[in-house]
Amino acid sequence: MMQFTCPHCGPRDQAEFIYERTADAVVSLDAAPEEAMKSLFTRNNPRGVDEEIWRHTYGCRAWMVIARNRVTNEISATRAVGPEALP
Amino acid sequence: MSQYSAFGLLRGALNGQKHWQPAWRDPEPKSHYDIIIIGGGGHGLATAYYLAKVHGLKNIAVLEKGWIGGGNTGRNTTIVRSNYRLKPLHDLFEFGLKMWEHLSDELNYNVMFSPRGAMFLGHSDADMTKLAERGDAMRCDGIDVDLMTRDEVQKLEPLLDMSRSARFPIEGGLIQRRGGTARHDAVAWGYARGADSLGVDIIQKCEVTGFVRDGDAVVGVETTRGRINAGRVGICVAGHSGYVAGLAGLKLPVESQTLQAMVTEGVKPMINSVIMSQSLHCYISQSDKGGIVFGGDPDNWPSYAQRGNPMVMERAVAQGLALVPALSRLRMVRTWSGVTDMSFDGAPIIGETPVKNLFLNGGWCYGGFKATPASGWTYAHTLATGKPHALNAPFALDRFERGATIDETGSGPMPNSR
Numbered sequence: 001m002m003q004f005t006c007p008h009c010g011p012r013d014q015a016e017f018i019y020e021r022t023a024d025a026v027v028s029l030d031a032a033p034e035e036a037m038k039s040l041f042t043r044n045n046p047r048g049v050d051e052e053i054w055r056h057t058y059g060c061r062a063w064m065v066i067a068r069n070r071v072t073n074e075i076s077a078t079r080a081v082g083p084e085a086l087p
Numbered sequence: 088m089s090q091y092s093a094f095g096l097l098r099g100a101l102n103g104q105k106h107w108q109p110a111w112r113d114p115e116p117k118s119h120y121d122i123i124i125i126g127g128g129g130h131g132l133a134t135a136y137y138l139a140k141v142h143g144l145k146n147i148a149v150l151e152k153g154w155i156g157g158g159n160t161g162r163n164t165t166i167v168r169s170n171y172r173l174k175p176l177h178d179l180f181e182f183g184l185k186m187w188e189h190l191s192d193e194l195n196y197n198v199m200f201s202p203r204g205a206m207f208l209g210h211s212d213a214d215m216t217k218l219a220e221r222g223d224a225m226r227c228d229g230i231d232v233d234l235m236t237r238d239e240v241q242k243l244e245p246l247l248d249m250s251r252s253a254r255f256p257i258e259g260g261l262i263q264r265r266g267g268t269a270r271h272d273a274v275a276w277g278y279a280r281g282a283d284s285l286g287v288d289i290i291q292k293c294e295v296t297g298f299v300r301d302g303d304a305v306v307g308v309e310t311t312r313g314r315i316n317a318g319r320v321g322i323c324v325a326g327h328s329g330y331v332a333g334l335a336g337l338k339l340p341v342e343s344q345t346l347q348a349m350v351t352e353g354v355k356p357m358i359n360s361v362i363m364s365q366s367l368h369c370y371i372s373q374s375d376k377g378g379i380v381f382g383g384d385p386d387n388w389p390s391y392a393q394r395g396n397p398m399v400m401e402r403a404v405a406q407g408l409a410l411v412p413a414l415s416r417l418r419m420v421r422t423w424s425g426v427t428d429m430s431f432d433g434a435p436i437i438g439e440t441p442v443k444n445l446f447l448n449g450g451w452c453y454g455g456f457k458a459t460p461a462s463g464w465t466y467a468h469t470l471a472t473g474k475p476h477a478l479n480a481p482f483a484l485d486r487f488e489r490g491a492t493i494d495e496t497g498s499g500p501m502p503n504s505r
Contacts, residue, residue, distance in 0.1 A: 001396060001397060001398050002396075014396075014398070015398055019387060019388035019389075021501070022342075022389070037487070037488055038338070040431075040500040041340045041431050041487040041488070041500050042338045042339060042340050042487075043329065043338070043339070043340075043341065043342045043389075043502075044329075044333075044338060045329030045330070045333075045339065045341060045342050045343055045389065046329075046330070046333070047327070047329075047330045047343075047391045050389065052388070052389065054388075070343070070389055070390050070391045070392070071391045071392055072392070073390075073392060
């Protein structure tokens with residue numbers, strides 16, 4: 001099992017988190033149909049590091065972006081998203 | 088290639104079995120092939136076999152980065168069935184199931200196809216309605232299947248927990264009696280031997296590292312063993328489709344996830360059919376060697392690691408033990424995992440790509456093994472003619488932008504959002 005560091009709660013077992021989707025799969029509100037199609041239906045899916053959106057569902061329930069290597073599971077960065085991440 | 092036969096075995100017994108030859112050659116890559124297939128798994132080897140056998144092509148290579156059958160062909164739970172709900176899937180998988188029934192004869196290689204019955208369990212009234220709907224859909228397309236009562240399920244699998252206090256009560260089932268299991272390695276080896284004897288070059292330890300382009304067209308591949316030119320190139324690397332297609336600049340409707348399976352020590356026959364529960368997502372069968380083979384959900388996040396997460400393994404085993412409590416005394420001897428292409432509607436992708444002369448076979452989610460013969464047959468047709476076969480036309484890569492998805496579970500544009 002992986003261990004993630006929640007920006008709000010600190011290090012926690014992966015079992016408390018749910019994977020949502022990759023960061024590039026978020027459809028912006030003003031996206032053109034072609035862009036929206038790409039975001040919904042295609043993925044970079046790299047054999048390496050990608051940014052993923054996870055949710056601390058069984059903890060503080062906040063969303064976060066985690067940069068994770070998909071071969072080694074090494075986590076290189078975690079950042080909060082949403083209003084609480086604003087300065 | 089010498090034919091395998093009982094007579095040959097007997098004759099070999101008299102001369103110390105000295106007649107055995109390698110089942111396929113180990114050739115050096117040539118500088119040019121008419122068709123290159125990237126990926127020496129069951130699908131790639133089957134494609135090469137049918138290209139040579141059915142389409143009469145001679146100058147074909149299969150490039151494999153490791154050893155043949157060492158990817159998902161050797162990492163699945165060997166289940167063969169065609170009990171889907173939608174017509175394009177019926178047509179493709181039923182065509183494949185009919186090929187399985189004659190595959191050992193076709194290849195002169197025992198693939199140990201065992202049609203012992205593939206049974207879905209129903210755990211509630213709603214489940215039984217869903218199974219009946221699926222059964223009706225299958226029968227409308229001419230595929231035989233039977234809805235089972237609780238008593239019939241119990242008679243077939245006496246070790247299921249049928250008590251009313253069971254964690255997952257069993258109300259009935261849906262069985263496709265022609266479904267079952269096969270020997271996964273034998274499928275790769277049988278197709279490899281057949282393809283090789285028809286002149287196909289199977290080149291192992293040869294990883295594709297890039298595509299050679301001429302304008303919009305692919306005209307060859309760069310590999311760890313040098314550049315090889317090609318008329319047409321077929322990607323057939325499910326699990327790593329996103330990566331290989333990425334080398335050609337394509338972004339696919341695929342996310343790679345890890346799918347685990349595991350097997351117990353061998354015991355006497357105790358599971359008679361393939362027991363599956365789609366409400367739980369757990370499948371259990373017994374191998375011919377006696378081991379109980381378990382499978383469950385993929386690890387539900389992207390991964391290229393060919394190893395699974397214990398959290399997900401525990402869930403699959405917990406479901407299996409709740410269904411068949413007698414399994415709790417067995418020791419697990421091996422667990423493994425493969426990298427699967429989770430496509431965005433749960434159906435495979437077989438057909439052309441936006442790049443000229445480059446074709447794609449992938450997106451098999453967790454359903455690739457059963458399709459091996461049909462996948463090879465249709466992909467061979469596509470590579471030989473440049474056009475899809477009627478059976479794989481619905482599985483074109485551009486179906487997502489056309490809104491023509493084949494969404495068996497109705498889950499929408501997410502990989503594996505069951």
